[in-house]
Amino acid sequence: MIPGQYPRSEKLVQATRDFDRKRITAEELEGIRREDAEDLMTKQEGFCYMSTGNFGWQDHMRPYADIITDCKVTGLKRFFETNTFWKVLQLGDNPKVDESKLDDWVERYFLANGSYTPDSALVFTMPFLYLFKRYSRNLEYAEITTILDTVARRLMVLPEKMFVFFEPSIGFTELTDEERKLGRDFLAQIADYSNTPVILATAFFDVSAELKFLYSLPVAGFGIDFYANSVEKILADFPAGKLLMTGAVATDSTHVEEIAKLTGFFNSVYDRVDRSQVFASFAGPAELLPRVVADAKLDVLKEVLS
Amino acid sequence: MTVTHPRNTRNTHPLKPLTTHEVGSMAKPSWRVKPFRKMAITDADIDKAREWGRRLEIEETPELTELLQKRKDFSKEEKARIKWFSSLYGIRLQEKAGIDLVWDGEQQRVEMYEHPVKRMSGFEFRGHVRSFDNKYYRKASCVGKPGLKEDLHTQEYQQMAEIARNEVKVPVTGAYTIVDWSFDENYVKDLTPGAADIHERRRKARSEFLVDVSRETIYPTLKSLYEAGAYYLQIDEPAATTKRDEIPEFIESVKESIGDLAGKAFFTIHICFSNYKLLFPRLKELEGILDEVHLEYANRDSEELGTTPEERFGYEILSDLRNTKFVVGLGVLHIHTDFIEPAELVRDRILYAADVIGDPGRIMVSPDCGLRTRTWEVTYDKLCNMVEGVEMAKKELGIG
Numbered sequence: 001m002i003p004g005q006y007p008r009s010e011k012l013v014q015a016t017r018d019f020d021r022k023r024i025t026a027e028e029l030e031g032i033r034r035e036d037a038e039d040l041m042t043k044q045e046g047f048c049y050m051s052t053g054n055f056g057w058q059d060h061m062r063p064y065a066d067i068i069t070d071c072k073v074t075g076l077k078r079f080f081e082t083n084t085f086w087k088v089l090q091l092g093d094n095p096k097v098d099e100s101k102l103d104d105w106v107e108r109y110f111l112a113n114g115s116y117t118p119d120s121a122l123v124f125t126m127p128f129l130y131l132f133k134r135y136s137r138n139l140e141y142a143e144i145t146t147i148l149d150t151v152a153r154r155l156m157v158l159p160e161k162m163f164v165f166f167e168p169s170i171g172f173t174e175l176t177d178e179e180r181k182l183g184r185d186f187l188a189q190i191a192d193y194s195n196t197p198v199i200l201a202t203a204f205f206d207v208s209a210e211l212k213f214l215y216s217l218p219v220a221g222f223g224i225d226f227y228a229n230s231v232e233k234i235l236a237d238f239p240a241g242k243l244l245m246t247g248a249v250a251t252d253s254t255h256v257e258e259i260a261k262l263t264g265f266f267n268s269v270y271d272r273v274d275r276s277q278v279f280a281s282f283a284g285p286a287e288l289l290p291r292v293v294a295d296a297k298l299d300v301l302k303e304v305l306s
Numbered sequence: 307m308t309v310t311h312p313r314n315t316r317n318t319h320p321l322k323p324l325t326t327h328e329v330g331s332m333a334k335p336s337w338r339v340k341p342f343r344k345m346a347i348t349d350a351d352i353d354k355a356r357e358w359g360r361r362l363e364i365e366e367t368p369e370l371t372e373l374l375q376k377r378k379d380f381s382k383e384e385k386a387r388i389k390w391f392s393s394l395y396g397i398r399l400q401e402k403a404g405i406d407l408v409w410d411g412e413q414q415r416v417e418m419y420e421h422p423v424k425r426m427s428g429f430e431f432r433g434h435v436r437s438f439d440n441k442y443y444r445k446a447s448c449v450g451k452p453g454l455k456e457d458l459h460t461q462e463y464q465q466m467a468e469i470a471r472n473e474v475k476v477p478v479t480g481a482y483t484i485v486d487w488s489f490d491e492n493y494v495k496d497l498t499p500g501a502a503d504i505h506e507r508r509r510k511a512r513s514e515f516l517v518d519v520s521r522e523t524i525y526p527t528l529k530s531l532y533e534a535g536a537y538y539l540q541i542d543e544p545a546a547t548t549k550r551d552e553i554p555e556f557i558e559s560v561k562e563s564i565g566d567l568a569g570k571a572f573f574t575i576h577i578c579f580s581n582y583k584l585l586f587p588r589l590k591e592l593e594g595i596l597d598e599v600h601l602e603y604a605n606r607d608s609e610e611l612g613t614t615p616e617e618r619f620g621y622e623i624l625s626d627l628r629n630t631k632f633v634v635g636l637g638v639l640h641i642h643t644d645f646i647e648p649a650e651l652v653r654d655r656i657l658y659a660a661d662v663i664g665d666p667g668r669i670m671v672s673p674d675c676g677l678r679t680r681t682w683e684v685t686y687d688k689l690c691n692m693v694e695g696v697e698m699a700k701k702e703l704g705i706g
Contacts, residue, residue: 008442010433016440058439075605076438076579076642081549083487085438085579206505227508231500248499254432254447254489261498268500283499290433290445 001245001279002044003125003164003201003223004060005287006053007294012036030113037115043298048279049123049162052112059086060127060166061135063109067101068147070094077135080168080204082252082288089136095143097150106154121160126151128167128200129183130175141182149189156194163198164223164245168284170214171205171228180213191218199223199245203284208233215239223247225283226265235272244273247283249297254289256296262304280305323667323705324656324696325406327635329576329600330477330542331418331676332399332411332685337370338392341380355391358682362398366391389414390465397470399686404693407475407538412676414462418479418542419487420444421458426523428452432489441679447489452519458527460534467535475538475574476531477676481520481559482552486545490515513555520562528563532571540574540600544675547580557588561595568595574635578602578675582623593631600635602674604655609645611654618658628663637674638695639688644680646687652695657702666703671696 008016015032018024033055040053057063059079065071070092076085107114110124127135132144155161165187169175175183190198200214201223207214208229214222221243224234227250238244246269249257269278280301286294335358337351352374359367370391373384380388396411415421420443423429428450434442459476466474493511497504528539541563546556564573573596577585582601589599607620615622627634638655639647652671660666671692677685700706 007433007435013434013442017442020440075640078548078579078581083545083548084436087438226499227497227504229500230502230504232502234500246499250497250499252489253491253494253497255491255495255497257499258496261496265499287436290435292433 001047001049001123001162001281002051002053002286002298003123003199003245003281004051004054004166004285005057006040006051006055007287007289007291008055009036009039009291012055034113034115037112041115043295049121049160050116051123051125052110052116054109054112054125056113057109059084059135060125061086061089061132063105064132064147064151065089067097067105067151068095069098074137080172082204084288086135089139091136091138091143093138095139095147097147099150099154102151102154106158110155118158119160121162123162123164124155125164125166125201126155128165128169129186130169130173130179131167134169141179145182145186145189148186152190153193156190156196161196163196164201165198165219166201166203166285168203168205170200170202170210171207175210175213184217188218197221197243199243199279201245203247204228211237215242221245221277221279223281227252227283231265231268231272235269238273241277243277243279244269245279245281248280249282249301251282251284251286251288254293256293257300259300259304262300266304321670322406323669323703324700325670326404326693326696327407327475327538327670327672328400328405328409328411328689329637329672329674329676330409330412330540331415331678332396332413333678333681334411334413335392335395335682337374338388338413341378341385341388344378346378347374347376355395358395358399362395362402364394364398366394393466394469397466397474399682400689401470401472403686403689405689406472408470408472409475409477410466410469411678412477414465417443417678418477418676419484420446422479422523422527423484423488425454425456425458426452427455428492429488443487445487445489448485448492448515450492451522452515453522454526457530458523460527460530463531463534463536473538474536475540476536477540477542477576478524478527478531480541480543480546480575481516481524481563482556483543483545484519484523485512485516485559486548509551512552516555516559517562520559524563525565525567528567528571529565532567536571538572538574540576542576544576544578544580546575546577547582547584550581550584553584553588557591560592564595572597574598574600576600576635576675578637579605583626586626589632590630596632598633598635598670599627599630600637600670600672602637602641604637604640604647604674605642607640607655609647609651611648611650613654613658613661615658618655621655621658621662624659624662632668634659634663634669636669636671638671639673639677639692641673641675641677642679644684646684647691647695649691649694649698652692653698653702656695656699660699660703666699666705 019029072090197220223245225247392413393410400408429446
């Protein structure tokens with residue numbers, strides 16, 4: 001499963017640049033974007049949940065600027081400890097989701113402009129509370145909760161979906177008790193109205209100090225970056241019956257993982273977690289890699305699992 | 307209020323308080339880009355070259371427009387001449403705007419990462435990755451011990467020094483940024499995901515990578531520039547604070563990169579779009595090695611006029627710089643918007659900084675970063691307003 005943004009192909013990178021410089025039309029760009037989406041679709045053949053690749057997204061926050069009232073896209077902020085930057089959303093005094101825009105918005109951002117149907121088996125990725133707070137201004141947690149809840153309600157009526165809340169803040173900053181409570185309450189609220197499985201995905205950082213909190217959350221499973229965490233620490237008390245999305249291929253290295261090492265890794269995971277509960281994935285956002293490398297890593301991952 | 311002057315031992319012209327400088331890159335004109343992409347030059351491209359030549363009072367413009375009339379299939383020599391013109395135009399634009407320390411907007415370089423890495427051994431390019439929005443850069447992977455295959459900037463400096471009427475300042479991409487923006491397949495190998503020692507192994511490998519880039523590529527580059535006569539040397543380290551735990555390694559890499567050149571030239575470090583708080587207190591270890599610390603501020607500031615901390619919240623880090631010996635490189639132009647900062651806003655940002663630092667002689671004024679994402683029209687207007695704002699601030703400070 002490859003939640004979040006998959007790297008754009010070199011052709012699409014060039015096309016977006018050409019479009020920005022008015023060298024190609026919006027229709028031409030959309031055609032190339034669609035090619036990328038279809039290529040990724042082929043690569044995911046046999047996956048339980050497919051990813052659209054989010055090729056039209058700029059970052060995980062930007063789509064929300066389209067539906068939140070009085071929302072301005074402002075300056076750049078580093079995306080955690082990477083060399084990718086997100087733009088910060090500046091909110092007005094009474095931000096709320098304009099629900100009249102949601103249908104078109106879902107079609108555009110979550111169904112890749114019609115490349116997928118609403119009942120396709122897809123993994124949807126949304127920013128979790130702390131991430132949303134980090135890349136926005138003038139927004140309280142209560143307002144973030146309302147925004148994410150409104151969107152989640154709309155997305156979760158679609159069948160055959162896996163939900164990933166992306167949250168690298170866990171392990172990056174020390175959460176307050178109040179923040180932990182807000183996170184737990186938000187997830188419990190979602191669990192009350194939806195059976196869609198939800199994974200809380202961490203990335204980049206050592207989360208061992210937060211395991212007690214993580215494992216207490218009302219979610220279907222957890223995503224762990226195994227280039228920042230050891231199997232021993234993470235799986236010593238892994239809760240029974242929960243899903244584990246294993247960050248098994250690195251997104252900060254172009255070295256394509258060796259099959260033997262990955263096989264050894266998965267065997268050590270299967271010793272502790274039932275195989276049916278394990279998803280294989282990238283350790284962080286795949287889009288941090290050049291497309292050709294991400295594709296090669298995906299191929300190796302598929303080979304190991306087959 | 308005391309007024310000191312940044313140290314200036316080699317040049318005949320002493321730096322004045324609130325000296326202005328550009329940070330590095332500017333957009334490349336279409337007539338500079340197209341010949342290298344095998345695209346035909348259009349009438350509009352030639353008109354633009356002519357128009358800017360007129361605005362910047364460039365005597366050699368007829369030679370350029372005649373050369374561009376060839377439209378396509380330019381020879382290697384012709385392409386080199388077009389590049390030279392692009393540098394000439396870039397420098398003249400800054401001089402015309404009134405900038406004191408100039409560079410050509412990096413017209414000779416692809417961009418700040420690809421240009422040096424292409425000239426280093428031990429790297430192979432792997433493809434494009436996103437910087438932000440639809441902006442991507444070609445990212446390489448280290449596959450062997452880094453070294454220099456060819457000169458990085460000395461010939462370029464000599465060319466610019468010949469063109470420029472003002473003093474030049476040479477931007478050089480720093481070791482930490484090269485390491486951070488590269489993948490590594492050489493120093494970190496054989497990792498097993500989930501291994502108990504994975505963090506320690508990665509950190510050790512990274513440290514070795516950084517020392518090698520500093521010693522084998524950046525130090526020789528700075529030394530060569532110094533020996534060729536360059537005095538203002540700017541080390542670009544936008545990645546400096548990317549990883550919280552690596553500030554000590556970053557500081558060491560600057561020491562390794564400058565080495566015995568400290569005190570012989572004027573060294574600036576440029577850092578942007580980062581959490582600057584992380585630099586302190588370790589940054590003070592670079593006193594006596596670095597002269598100017600240039601940061602981006604306007605990007606995180608308000609557009610309101612005023613000189614209170616509430617209006618100038620983007621300049622919060624100045625209080626940490628106050629008690630250092632560094633000259634403060636003050637970013638006053640937001641480089642990612644077409645908003646033309648009014649001169650009054652520039653003035654207020656400077657006045658606020660002068661108040662916090664307590665010495666306008668310790669302030670140099672510039673954009674936040676390179677203006678490569680803006681058009682030349684926007685760049686020029688922004689720079690002109692910056693210079694006007696500097697004059698207004700000087701008047702207020704009584705240092706005209």
